[in-house]
Amino acid sequence: MDEAHGETTEPAGSRLVDVVLDEASIARSTPDVEHDRAVAIYDLIEENSFQPVGQPPANYVLRLSVVEKKLVLQISREDGTEVVTHVLSLTPLRKIVKDYDLICQSYYEAIRHSTPSQIEAIDMGRRGVHNEGSTILMERLEGKIEVDMKTARRLFTLVYALHWKG
Template structure:
């Protein structure tokens, strides 16, 4: 058995996002740091992800994320724009985590400008911890709806955070 087999098997066994669209009506202008994080998250998400709506085939999908009436909307289509499913999730379970993440991100971006490397590292560890917590909650909210791995959930949480500015 080759060492590559286990790494390639999950990708072939699951669906994949090939495009992610953030609804323009759901996004307000934000800081350059948040804009950068959003762009990187979308790029990384498309490059490497596991995303498969439960009960649907392991194919390529397009995800449109939006916030409508304080709810997170996952609109999922096939690569050729066929509607698959739309999931509407309450933002309530994520609200406190997003607020905490926002505060720690502000501290982190300020620290980058003025703090010592050890202070930046300590704040970044806290930031990653809150980010992981938000990702885990997002995975729980998607359970039974969409199968994602932790890396995909982390990148999706970054996008949910980006949407919070207006939502």
């Protein structure tokens, strides 16, 4: 609240206020991946732009799961009212998720054993692949959910985390 002007400082429009990862779809993983999941969810909730197409501006809750190799995005309002469920094939994301996984493994290894310049080089590559995956995800959500690039990046991190089952 901006007390000097009596206005709220919250941005107008739709946003996510909670993200739930389906326990049945997502097994526990390495500490690094668990950390990435937690940070991505925290960052996503803190700052996002999330507007289901055809819905009025509101606070939304997103439940992510994987069913038969498809990404399921269940969206409800903050009060629990169901809004829409979108099911997306993971096939268009499969290669980029594999590439991102390989570069993340290299990055985590580099953090433990490499020089700062080597770590920086790997991290630049990691961010590039992450941006590519985020762009693909935005394209897959087109006509379903409007998100900005920051929100797409955080969602891609969660999609990446979902592939860790088993």
